[in-house]
Amino acid sequence: MLLVVVPVLLMLGSVYLHTVSAGLGDRVAELEGLNSNTAAESDRLEIRVAELSRPGRIRPLAREELKMRDPDGSDLKVYGNNREDDRQSGGEKKRENPQ
16 A cells, blocks of 8 residues: 555655646746846836936026026135145145244
8 A cells, every 4th residue: 555655645746846836937937027127117217317317408497497597707706715735725835823
């Protein structure tokens, strides 16, 4: 009896594994197709972002819709001529006053 049961169980297990394997193969194909579609959509969206963010498009929109303008010389102010490294803007080292 044991000689009959073991081969039958092995055959049923083999059928089960083949069925599961076929289902997983279908799922893999489905996910690969989804991945391909997602990659194509990502490429399309990257191109759209590049189109929408180019300066030639943004400047007119800023002028028309937001009433912005390009800065001119009167908009710029100089608050000091010393740089962070304690040098004057001419490149000379700042002299300390002798006491």
